Structures are given as C-alpha cells and as structure tokens.
Amino acid sequence: xxxxxxxxxxxxxxxxxxxxxxxxxxxxxxxxxxxxxxxxxxxxxxxxxxxxxxxxxxxxxxxxxxxxxxxxxxxxxxxxxxxxxxxxxxxxxxxxxxxxxxxxxxxxxxxxxxxxxxxxxxxxxxxxxxxxxxxxxxxxxxxxxxxxxxxxxxxxxxxxxxxxxxxxxxxxxxxxxxxxxxxxxxxxxxxxxxxxxxxxxxxxxxxxxxxxxxxxxxxxxxxxxxxxxx
Amino acid sequence: xxxxxxxxxxxxxxxxxxxxxxxxxxxxxxxxxxxxxxxxxxxxxxxxxxxxxxxxxxxxxxxxxxxxxxxxxxxxxxxxxxxxxxxxxxxxxxxxxxxxxxxxxxxxxxxxxxxxxxxxxxxxxxxxxxxxxxxxxxxxxxxxxxxxxxxxxxxxxxxxxxxxxxxxxxxxxxxxxxxxxxxxxxxxxxxxxxxxxxxxxxxxxxxxxxxxxxxxxxxxxxxxxxxxxxxxxxxxxxxxxxxxxxxxxxxxxxxxxxxxxxxxxxxxxxxxxxxxxxxxxxxxxxxxxxxxxxxxxxxxxxxxxxxxxxxxxxxxxxxxxxxxxxxxxxxxxxxxxxxxxxxxxxxxxxxxxxxxxxxxxxxxxxxxxxxxxxxxxxxxxxxxxxxxxxxxxxxxxxxxxxxxxxxxxxxxxxxxxxxxxxxxxxxxxxxxxxxxxxxxxxxxxxxxxxxxxxxxxxxxxxxxxxxxxxxxxxxxxxxxxxxxxxxxxxxxxxxxxxxxxxxxxxxxxxxxxxxxxxxxxxxxxxxxxxxxxxxxxxxxxxxxxxxxxxxxxxxxxxxxxxxxxxxxxxxxxxxxxxxxxxxxxxxx
Ligand code: HEM
Ligand SMILES: [Cu+2]
Numbered sequence: 001x002x003x004x005x006x007x008x009x010x011x012x013x014x015x016x017x018x019x020x021x022x023x024x025x026x027x028x029x030x031x032x033x034x035x036x037x038x039x040x041x042x043x044x045x046x047x048x049x050x051x052x053x054x055x056x057x058x059x060x061x062x063x064x065x066x067x068x069x070x071x072x073x074x075x076x077x078x079x080x081x082x083x084x085x086x087x088x089x090x091x092x093x094x095x096x097x098x099x100x101x102x103x104x105x106x107x108x109x110x111x112x113x114x115x116x117x118x119x120x121x122x123x124x125x126x127x128x129x130x131x132x133x134x135x136x137x138x139x140x141x142x143x144x145x146x147x148x149x150x151x152x153x154x155x156x157x158x159x160x161x162x163x164x165x166x167x168x169x170x171x172x173x174x175x176x177x178x179x180x181x182x183x184x185x186x187x188x189x190x191x192x193x194x195x196x197x198x199x200x201x202x203x204x205x206x207x208x209x210x211x212x213x214x215x216x217x218x219x220x221x222x223x224x225x226x227x228x229x230x
Numbered sequence: 231x232x233x234x235x236x237x238x239x240x241x242x243x244x245x246x247x248x249x250x251x252x253x254x255x256x257x258x259x260x261x262x263x264x265x266x267x268x269x270x271x272x273x274x275x276x277x278x279x280x281x282x283x284x285x286x287x288x289x290x291x292x293x294x295x296x297x298x299x300x301x302x303x304x305x306x307x308x309x310x311x312x313x314x315x316x317x318x319x320x321x322x323x324x325x326x327x328x329x330x331x332x333x334x335x336x337x338x339x340x341x342x343x344x345x346x347x348x349x350x351x352x353x354x355x356x357x358x359x360x361x362x363x364x365x366x367x368x369x370x371x372x373x374x375x376x377x378x379x380x381x382x383x384x385x386x387x388x389x390x391x392x393x394x395x396x397x398x399x400x401x402x403x404x405x406x407x408x409x410x411x412x413x414x415x416x417x418x419x420x421x422x423x424x425x426x427x428x429x430x431x432x433x434x435x436x437x438x439x440x441x442x443x444x445x446x447x448x449x450x451x452x453x454x455x456x457x458x459x460x461x462x463x464x465x466x467x468x469x470x471x472x473x474x475x476x477x478x479x480x481x482x483x484x485x486x487x488x489x490x491x492x493x494x495x496x497x498x499x500x501x502x503x504x505x506x507x508x509x510x511x512x513x514x515x516x517x518x519x520x521x522x523x524x525x526x527x528x529x530x531x532x533x534x535x536x537x538x539x540x541x542x543x544x545x546x547x548x549x550x551x552x553x554x555x556x557x558x559x560x561x562x563x564x565x566x567x568x569x570x571x572x573x574x575x576x577x578x579x580x581x582x583x584x585x586x587x588x589x590x591x592x593x594x595x596x597x598x599x600x601x602x603x604x605x606x607x608x609x610x611x612x613x614x615x616x617x618x619x620x621x622x623x624x625x626x627x628x629x630x631x632x633x634x635x636x637x638x639x640x641x642x643x644x645x646x647x648x649x650x651x652x653x654x655x656x657x658x659x660x661x662x663x664x665x666x667x668x669x670x671x672x673x674x675x676x677x678x679x680x681x682x683x684x685x686x687x688x689x690x691x692x693x694x695x696x697x698x699x700x701x702x703x704x705x706x707x708x709x710x711x712x713x714x715x716x717x718x719x720x721x722x723x724x725x726x727x728x729x730x731x732x733x734x735x736x737x738x739x740x741x742x743x744x745x746x747x748x749x750x751x752x753x754x755x756x757x758x759x760x761x762x763x764x765x766x767x768x769x770x771x772x773x774x775x776x777x778x779x780x781x782x783x784x785x786x787x788x789x790x791x792x793x794x795x796x797x798x799x800x801x802x803x804x805x806x807x808x809x810x811x812x813x814x815x816x817x818x
Contacts, residue, residue, distance in 0.1 A: 027781070028371035028451070038374045038450040045442045049480040056484030056514060060499060063510060147504065148496035159505050165497040169488065 018110075018195035036203055043207040047214050050177075054218050057170050061225060064166060068159040073230045075163030078144060083134050084227035087127050088219065094123030095216040098185075098209045105202045110192065113205075117189045120212070124182045131175055170222055177215045184208045250680065250777045269376035272778060274383055275362030276678070281387055282350055282358055288394075289345035290743065295338050297702075297736040300729045303721050335719035336403035343406030348430050349390045351663055352522060355529035356475075357386070357440055359670050360468045362678060364444060366771035366778060367462045369453025369787040374446040382439035385432060393429025396422040405717060407519070410500035410511040414492050423493055431486040434479045437525075441475030444468055453770065455789035462769040462793040463552055467532025470556035474521045474528070474563060482518035485511070509574050516567035524563040526659060528556055530666030531597055534622055537673045538601050540767045541616040542608030545794040548600040555593035562590050572642050580639055587637040594630060598623065614688040615765075618669030621696045625661025629654060632707065647717070650710025656703045668695070668746070675750070676764045680777040681757030683749045691745035698738030705731045769793045 029035040065072045101116035143151035146168045150161035188205055191197065197205050251272045255264045265273055361379065365372055373379050396402055402422050404413045413423060448469045452461070461469075489511070491497045498504030500511045539546045546552060568575060568583030575583075601623060610616060632654045635641040645651060676682050705728045710716075714725050721729070763772040770787055771778075 026372075026376070028376070034450055038446045041449060042375060042378075042442055042446045045445060045476055046438075049438055049442075049476055049483075052477065052480035053484050056481055056488075059514075060488070060510070063507070064499070067507075068505065146491070146495055147498045162498050162505055165491070165495075165499060169491055169497065173487065 018198065020196050020198035020201040023196075023201045032200075039203045039207060043210050047210060050214055050218075054170075054173075054221075057166075057173065058221070058225075061166050061170065064162055068157075068162060071157040071159035071163050074157050075160060075167065076227060076230055078139070079167075079227045080135075081227045083130055084223050087130050088223050090123050090127050090130075091216045091219050094120045094127075095213050097123070098212045101188075102202060102206050102209050105192075105197045105205055106199055108199050110195065110198065113197070114189065114192050117185060117192060121182060121185045121189060124178050124185065127178055128175060128182075131171070167226060170226065174215070174218055174222060177218070181208075181212050181215050184211065249780060250775065251780045252680070252777050253780070267380070269372070269380050270780065271361050271365050271373045271376065271379060272678075272782075274379050275358050275360075277383055278353065278361060278386070279358040281383075281390070282354060285345055285349045285390060289342055289350055290740070292338050292342035292345065294736055294740060296335065296342055297733040299335055299338070299719060300721075301733050303723050303726050303729075332719050333403055336405075336717070337397070337401035339717060340402055340405050341397050344393065344426065344430075346659070347406050347522075347526075348393065348433055351526045351659055352437065353386060353433075353440070354526070354663065355533060355667055355670065356444070356468055356471055356525075357382075359533065359667075359674060360444065360464075360471075360529060361440075363674060363771055364447060364465060364468055365451065366774055366782055367465050367769050367793075368448065368451060368456060369770045369783065369789065370447065370451035371781050371783075372451075373443050374450055375443050378439050378443055382436045382443070385439065386436035389429045389432030389434075389436060391429075392432055393426050396425035396429070399425065402426050407515060408489065409515075410489065410492065410508045411502065413489065414496070414501060420493055424490055427486045427489050427493070431483060431490070434483045434486070437475050438479045441472035441479070444472035445476065448472075453787050453789055459550065459553070460789055460792055461553075463535035463546060463549070463556075464529075464532035464769075466553040466556050467528050467535070470560040471525050471528045471532075473557075474525050474560050477564070478518045478521040478525070481514060482522075485514040485518065488514070509571065512571050512574060513567070516570045517564075520567040520570065521560075521563040523658075524559055526663050528559060530622070530663040531556065533666045533670035533673070534601060534619055535597075536767075536769070537615045537619045537669050538604050539794045539796070540673070540765050541613065541619065542605050542610045543766070543796055544604050544608040545792075545796050546600065547603035547606075548596075549792075549794065551596050552600050555596045558593035559590065562586075562593070566590060569637055572639055573646055584637055584639045588634075591630070591634070598627060598630075613672075613685060614683075614692055615669050615673035617689060617692045617696075618665055618672065621692065622662065622665045622669060625657055625665060625696075625699065629657030629661050632657060645710060647715055648710035649706045649714045649716055652716050653703045653706035653710060656706075660703070661699060665695075665699075668692075673765070674771075675753065676760030677771055677774070677776050677778070679754060679757075680760050680775075681753045682760045682764065683753035683757060687745055687749045687752075691742050691749060694738055694742030694745060696742075698735050698740075698742050701735030701738060702732050703735070705735075768795060 025032040025035050029038075097116040097119045101113045101120065104110075104113035104116060139145075143153065144164055145151060145161075146165040147161055150164060152160070185208065188197075188208055192205075251270055255261050265277065268274065361373070399422050400417075400419070402413075402416065404416060404423070408423075408427065416423070448461070448465060488497070488499055492500055496504065497506075499506045500508050502508060535546055535552055566583060566587045566589075568579060569587045572580045572584070632650070636645060636651065636654060672683065672688060709725055709728045709732075712725070714721060714728075760776045762774070762776050764776075765772075768791065770789070773787055774782055
C-alpha cells in the first residue's frame, strides 16, 4: 500500500449526514473532552492489567529457566526463528497500519482509514495462520506437546515438557489476544463502513489501536525469550 | 419495586426532575426489563446488593452446616457396612455416592470459604455501597462507564453461577486457597475443580471492570470545586481499593489460568513429580490474595470513617492521615504476601516477610487512633449504625492484634493452620468487614430506599450478631492455642465443649441476621418516609433526594464546604436528628 503523509491534512469532504458528526456525549459528562480523557485513562489502566497478566507468565518463565537452563536452551532450538521473525514483522507492520487508520480518521479520510483497518485485520489473520499452520500443527503432530501430553521420542532433556508447557501457555494466551483483536478490528471495520468514525469521534478506534499495540509489544518480548535466547 | 416509590402518583416534574430512580415503569415486565438493562449506578448497586445477600445467605448456610457437624467429635454413627463414620454423614444429602463423611465436610467448608471470599466479601462493599454512593458523594451523575458497570454485574453473576456449579456436580475439597499439588490431584474428575477455578477467573474480570471504572470516575467526574482533599473518606477508601483491584487481580487471573492448564493437561509447573514447584503456586496465589485482604477491609474502613463522623457529629480527626493511610495500606499490601507461607520457605525469606508485615500495622493503627480521637467529646448517638461502628472498632482491634502473633515467625510456627487462625481471620473479615457493611447498610438505607428502618428491632439484631459473633469465634482462639487444627471434621474429645459453645454462637448469629432481614423487609414495606438528610450528614449524597432522583441531583452540586465541616456549620451538642443542611449548594 502507498505511504500516506498523515500530516498533509488533505481535505476530504464527508457527508454531513454521517453518524460520526452527530455523536453526542454521554449524559453524565460535562464536556466531550472529559469523556474522551476518561476513555483513554480507562484504556491505559486496562492495558496495565494486561501487562501484569503476562508479567505472571514471564515470572514463571524466568523461574523455570533458572531451574532448568539446559532444557530451555534446548527448547528454543526447536523453534524456527524465521516463522517467529516473520510474525514479528507482520505485527509491527499491522501496528503501523493501525496507527495510520487512526490518523486518517482524525483527518476525516474515511476511505483510507478503512483500507488501513482491513490491512491490519489481514495481518492478524496472517499471524494466526503462520502460528497454526507452520508452528503449532507440525509440533503437536511430532509430539512436542505440553506437560503430560508430551510425546517426542528424541527429547534430549527430561525437562523439555516444561519448556513446551510454557511455550504453549505464553503463545496460546497471546494468540487468544490476537483473536480478540481481530474481533475488535472487524467491528471497527463494520462501524467505519457505516460512517461512525470521524475527526470528532474516534475514541473507540484509538483505544482498540492501543490494545493492538500492546498485543504487538507483548509479542516483541515473547519472540526473543522463546525463539532467540539459547 | 413500585411500592417503594415515594413519588408515585405525582405528576412528572418539568425540566431536570425525573422522579426517583425507583419509580416504576408501569407493568412488572417493563420494570424487570428496565432493571435488567439499566445503566444507572444506583440500580446496579441495588442489584449487586441483592446478589451479594443471596450469596451471603448460601455461604452462611454452609457455615452453619460445618459448625453443626463439629458439634460432635467423631464416630457417632455406624453405617450400613458396619463401620463407624463421622457425623459428617449428617451432611450426606449434599453428596453423590462414594463420598465419605470427611469428604463432605471438606466440600462444605471449601464452599463456605470460596463463597464468602470470592463471591461475597471481595466484591461486597465496593460493588454495592460503592456503586451506589461513590458518584453521589463526588456529585456526579453516574460512574465513568455505565455500560461497563452493568456488564461487570452480569459477569459477576455468571462467574458465581459457574463456581457454584462445581458444587452441583459434587463440589471440591481443596479449601478456598486451591493449593497445588492437592488441587491438581484431588478426586478423579477434573470438571468440578475447573468449574470453580474458571468461576474465579471470570469473577476477576468483574473485579477489574469495577475497579477501573471507579478509578476513572474519581479522577474525571468530581463536582466543580471538589479537590482531592474535599473528597469524603469513603471515596478515598474505594479509590485505594480500586487501585489494588486493578493491580492485583490480573495476577490471580494468570494463576487461575495456569491452574486450569495444570489440571487439564498436567503442565507440570506446580507438580514436583514433573519438575514443577508447588510453592510457586503459593507465591502467585498470595501475591494476589494478600492485597485482596485489603480489598476486603479498606472499603470497611471507608464506611466507618463516614458513620463515625456523622453519628458523633465531629469532623474526622486527622482527615489527611486517614486518606493517606488508605493509600499507604494499598502500597504495603503488595510487599507482604510471604507471611502466609512461613512454613514453606527459607528462614531468611520468612524473616524478611515477617519484618515487612509489621509495617501494615502502622497505617492501620493510624486509622484506628483517628477514629477513637474522633469519638472523643463527640455527641455520640447510639443508633444502629453507631452501635455497629463501635462493634467494628472493638472486633477489628481484636482481629488486628491477634494478627501480630501470626506475623511473628516463632509464634506462627505453633499457631499455623490451627483454629487460632480461623478465629483471627473471622475477627478481621467478619468482625471487620461484615460488621462495617452492616453499619453502612443501616446508615445509608434511608438514602437508598427512602424509608427508615425501625430502630428497636435493628438494635436487637445488632446485639444478637455482636454477642453471637463473640460466642462463636472468641473460644476458637483458645481452641487453636491448645492445638485444635483447622479443616478437620473429627477431633479429640477434649475440644468438644468449646466446639459446642462455638456452634451455639453460630445459631445466635443466624437469629441476628434473620432479625435484620425482617427489619429491612419491614422498612421497605411499611417504613416511615425518610427525609433527605435524616442524620445531618454533610457529604454530597445527603443533598440528593431520598431515594435519589434518577439523575442523582436536580442541579449539579457545587462544593462549598469540606465533607466534615461540622465545627463550622453545626453548633456542638445539638440534636442531630433531621438537622437541616446549612446551605444547599445549588448554583441558583
Ligand atoms: C455465620 C458465621 C460463620 C461461621 C459460623 C463460620 C464458620 C466457619 C468454619 C467452621 C470454618 C472452617 C474452619 C476450618 O476448619 O478451617 C470457616 C472457614 C472460613 N470462613 Fe467462615 N464462618 C462464618 C462466617 C464467615 C464470613 C462472614 C466470612 C467472610 C466474609 C468467612 C470466611 C471464611 C473463610 C475464608 C474460611 C476458610 C475456608 C478454608 O479454609 O478454605 N466466614 N468458617
Ligand atoms: Cu496476608
């Protein structure tokens, strides 16, 4: 897709009848700005809870890695950094298109915003496809499974099941966040098509954008921890 | 609800006035639909209150069952197979086949603990009284995210049903702490445990939603003129609680997820046979569950700060230190989780946690001293809210002081997992939070429903609860110190007389709660109409109608005096009943 200069401020006329022009503030707010700030603050708090949720997983990872360094070094050799790397790039790119969608919305360019949203959604889909088709599927089939399900005959270390437990838990919970993200972005796409978002009304898009950046950020931590550190 | 409506029959007012939030919408179905989809924080508060009281009742029935079982030490029944079993068989109707009496005892005990902690006391005050009064007290029309608020109620009810479903399929016997590795091994059937743990996970979401909503509300919706230090102390307490809710709950979220994985797929993280570490679970669990103790008690502190000033007609002593103490407690609460694990960690770690734990006592003591100083030379009115407030001070002090031997390594080695602990946490959770909850419920009842409750039976209820509570739980300190371990259905005969006292006390408690139930129902049906400010309070909720208007205030209030400026506007030693507010803070 072409790069768009977000600061060009291109004047794209929007019909006065589109819903985003007439969105009212909630009755309990003094001003629309207050409402907007509150929405942002709420989202940041929520993202804090997401970070703390994953912090628990990272804690578990750190402890088990300290206890069983060989198993974990071994484990990461089973992962192919090319898939992980490709997924990292995809998510980074989608973070960019998400941000661009918000920028276009602020500038009133609904059509370009829509394109960016669709690209973001497709990136999420691509991420999941890579994860499931090239990683989870084959590994599961070979017996590289978590905990008692572990059934890989060539394991080199008795503690390898533990590595797989953490791998599946961390990437699985992350993947579920990607799925939720797809749902949210899909919802944005539908509402944007109906003209709900514009320069005066983009809080939902911005908040979902923030959520999507966190999903990206967490992956950026998971990728080196799982794929790169030996 | 239409029978509660004090505006019934009157023509709708013009302009800003919408009628009480309890105004009926017409038919019963319209009312039900209206309540089920409401985004009004007051209705949601009442819905929480209803759900909480139902769960409290269920948890109470379980407690009575457990106590009933403990009336006799052992083996009073010979079963069909000719072997003697414990009297837990009395509870056998609760179980399917194959369950032994001990099993049933453990399940009833677990259900009691899980209901009381996860479903009653954690959401308790914030979700019911907090939801109703936080916006009113800061002069707002609603919480920041009304729809999220409604969603959190549904999530809470759904999560509770999920967790209770585990009882329907047989129940779990792990204790509410769900310790591994037992929780990954008990019984053959995964689903009961997974149902309970998933329920806890779901309720965590509700807790986060509520907390987040309150933090944003306090930051963004205070009335014009209300600075941080003009906020009522209940608001400070709910705010500090909300911060803990947001910071601690994600940790139980990930812990419960791990436990579910562990149970379903034997992940091995907590299973020593697979290289895992069972104590790791305890760390995760208590990193949440210690702060949760303050999620339970801080709102109670907030309630007491309100009731004590209003019913003693004195500005609270040391307002700022009480407010900061809430935040201080919130902060320290994250550092002391290890004091639940003295027996399962190294000496140095234990010593550090023991040392840190004493710090919690500092802000807590500040509060207690401030409350007592507030009472000094106040014009104390001995009505039910005040009786409960004094009851709180008495019981919570016992609860707090008996915690010190538990925070001290050497004595804890002896008292750990004995009935002493049971007595201690009941003095704190029940003697503290539940008693404060009752104080708050009576204090705010006229505002919530526009009806006064009858003082005399309510006082009778107080005395039954207060005495019943002490009869039930004080003797347990003695039992515990003499070596009676907790969580056992059978015990040596020498403890029986103490168990009998305790069980009789639990029946007094039941009587007390039934009296309260009666006074509340009576108040709804036939109570005297309450005025807007029956106690002469100065916080903003008393500026609203009783029951409040649908949008809380006719005009947005403007704050012109602090929340407890009794010294400025009310001459000391006047009769506080129905003291008119000095200035209605209307702009016009
Ligand atoms: C009617 C009053 C109550 C009675 C008679 C009662 C009685 C009991 C008994 C006998 C136990 C088992 C102790 C053991 O063997 O370890 C217990 C445990 C417990 N109770 Fe209560 N209780 C009452 C009210 C409450 C309230 C109001 C709360 C909290 C709000 C509460 C929270 C707990 C908890 C968390 C446990 C621990 C369960 C466990 O060890 O897993 N109880 N209670
Ligand atoms: Cu603790």
